[in-house]
Amino acid sequence: MQRIINDPDNVVDDAIKGYLRASPSLFAATDHSRVLKYPSSPSDKVGVVTGGGSGHEPAFLGYIGAGMCDAVAIGEIFSSPTADAFLEAFRAAPHGQGVACLYGNYAGDNMNVKMAKQMAELEDIEVKTVIARDDVASAPASERDKRRGVAGEVMMWKIGGAAAARGDSLDEVIRLAQKAVDACSSIGIGLSSCTIPANGKPNFSIEPGHMELGIGHHGEPGIEVAPLTSAEAIATAMCDPVLADQDFAGSEVAVLISGLGATPVMELNILYAHIAERLEDANIRVHRTDIGNYFTSLEMMGATLTLMKLDDELKPLLDAPARSLAITQC
């Protein structure tokens, strides 16, 4: 393994030390070593919390900040944070007006959030949740409950964070975050595997010269393994299932292209040029495009495409100011 690490069992804690040292204006420690919070959250707003396994950087910590999330629970690599960590994140966030916990649909996260929510009730902290289910490859639209959350979570945090920042009530923040992630359809392609340092060997394998369409953020199986050809062919393979998922024609959309960790940003732009053509052909207007490493899978090669259908309610929230490691806009 060619890695910049110390003890492979301590990579998560070692990384947290770096985040705290690098960005003290964005991150403050809490009573739980696996929970960080934004040090300048106003206390009278709805708290926005997320959390998940490590290895997806800049998710989840990169979305702490002004107009974004207030506290984040951090798990081991590709493994849910504990219920204790989620509970401490609820406490660390402003919680007098309630807490919106916005996270992705994975078995471990579901169980730990459920337990943390019950514990929070004992402390009179009201917690409501939105569970992201935007990965079109993980289940058909008729079984949306089974879908995993992927990069659409970024949109959910942005919309929920902006709604909380402007003073919306808990119910309203939840409604808008739910609307945001429901408006998202995402798909990933994987070109190579990734290695959890403590394991020391690749998690799965993709044959050279092939790509896996519909791969999940932890290497979950996709729709098909296909020969790896051109960026143009990849764009088509990604756009087809996403455009079939919702009626985007005639609408305005936001596009998020995220690398999975090891694909150069240059290639993400090559991919986007073809995606933009496809969207134009389908009579879809692009309101904004964000391209970069927003939600990764360690050093996997590949990318995700997220298309979010916009309306007059979502657009101003998406464009509202924010300051965080991953998204900063004025």
Added chain:
Amino acid sequence: MQVLDATHGRDILEELVEVIVDNRQYLSDVDGAIGDGDHGINMAKGFRLCGESIASQSLSLSKALGTLATTLMGSIGGSMGPLYGSLFMGMAKSVKDKTVLDAKDFGDMLADGREALEQISDAKVGDKCLLDTLVPAIERYRDAVEGGDDFPHALQALRNGAQYGRDSTFELEAKIGRAARLGERSCGHLDAGAVSCCLLLTRLADSTEHRLEKAAA
């Protein structure tokens, strides 16, 4: 009638900690074939922490199981923390006011643990998970007690059911967890959670039987 003294739980718990810590590498190797390969690492971490926190304390069986549950929930995360945490919390609550357990109480304790686990998870028998061990073990134990077997024979039924359940996962196609990624390729391997559950139930039966023998002597 043979009963288990439930006022002393620390030594039983220490045996459960021992079996998991001793099998750290084995559990990770089983998991490595079709999963993340971290099952032994995570389980041993949680059980070792529990062992440290109960060392030299005098605890009832309920308190000891409760400590194990909260330690697992607080230190493991992922899916195993809540699953095993709920199982042991359900067992702890079941025997909360008991000073002794007869064969039926012991079976109720396991059944209450299963119920708590099923409240937080949708996993089912056949998904290739720890329930594939837990459910047949509990059912065979209950059948033995209802059929008139004494406590030690019922414990043997528990062990047999757990081993049968563990081995049943070999042929199963994983429906949940990371191994589900492999589809048919997950067949031909044991499930790590089913293996750790079998180790725990077997050691719990051994440890209980040993105490029954000691009390009878």
